[in-house]
Amino acid sequence: MFTSPPIIETPRLRLREHRLSDKADHIAMWADERVTRFIGGEPRAPDVSWGKFLSAAGLWPVMGYGYWVFADKVTDKLIGMGGLSYFARGILELEGQPEAGWAFDADHWGGGLATEAMGAVLAWADAYLDAAEVRCIIEPGHGASERVAAKLGFVPIGESDVLAEVVNIYARVRGG
Numbered sequence: 001m002f003t004s005p006p007i008i009e010t011p012r013l014r015l016r017e018h019r020l021s022d023k024a025d026h027i028a029m030w031a032d033e034r035v036t037r038f039i040g041g042e043p044r045a046p047d048v049s050w051g052k053f054l055s056a057a058g059l060w061p062v063m064g065y066g067y068w069v070f071a072d073k074v075t076d077k078l079i080g081m082g083g084l085s086y087f088a089r090g091i092l093e094l095e096g097q098p099e100a101g102w103a104f105d106a107d108h109w110g111g112g113l114a115t116e117a118m119g120a121v122l123a124w125a126d127a128y129l130d131a132a133e134v135r136c137i138i139e140p141g142h143g144a145s146e147r148v149a150a151k152l153g154f155v156p157i158g159e160s161d162v163l164a165e166v167v168n169i170y171a172r173v174r175g176g
Contacts, residue, residue, distance in 0.1 A: 080104030
């Protein structure tokens with residue numbers, strides 16, 4: 001079982017562990033209403049953002065998988081984060097399945113970085129996790145994330161209104 005994230009490098013990114021030095025970039029990213037429009041709906045206060053950062057880092061020793069910081073490969077600066085989670089959201093279709101999630105600083109949208117990062121995450125999952133599927137949720141209308149999910153092999157399997165907003169639920173079979 002992995003207790004910390006392995007470093008994974010892609011052509012443009014370094015997927016790595018969370019660091020205290022990432023705090024300011026993380027808080028700034030989640031204070032941007034463009035980033036949170038489809039993830040929670042409103043900018044996050046610094047204390048909420050920091051708590052979620054620590055929670056994401058804490059997935060690894062508990063679950064054996066978790067979130068990575070998506071860092072620019074040249075500067076090592078946090079420009080996004082994501083990976084696999086278990087957040088006990090109360091959505092039946094997510095129970096017992098790793099849940100994929102990703103987000104990038106709005107200045108880094110549109111260049112294929114989410115597909116690049118999550119392609120690496122899912123390749124790692126296929127190699128190291130005993131999971132037949134990975135699932136994700138996306139708010140309706142979030143076209144960019146819907147396109148990323150499709151490129152990664154996710155297909156729609158339903159929707160849920162357990163959270164404050166309706167979300168679409170997607171699944172990707174191992175090796176998908």
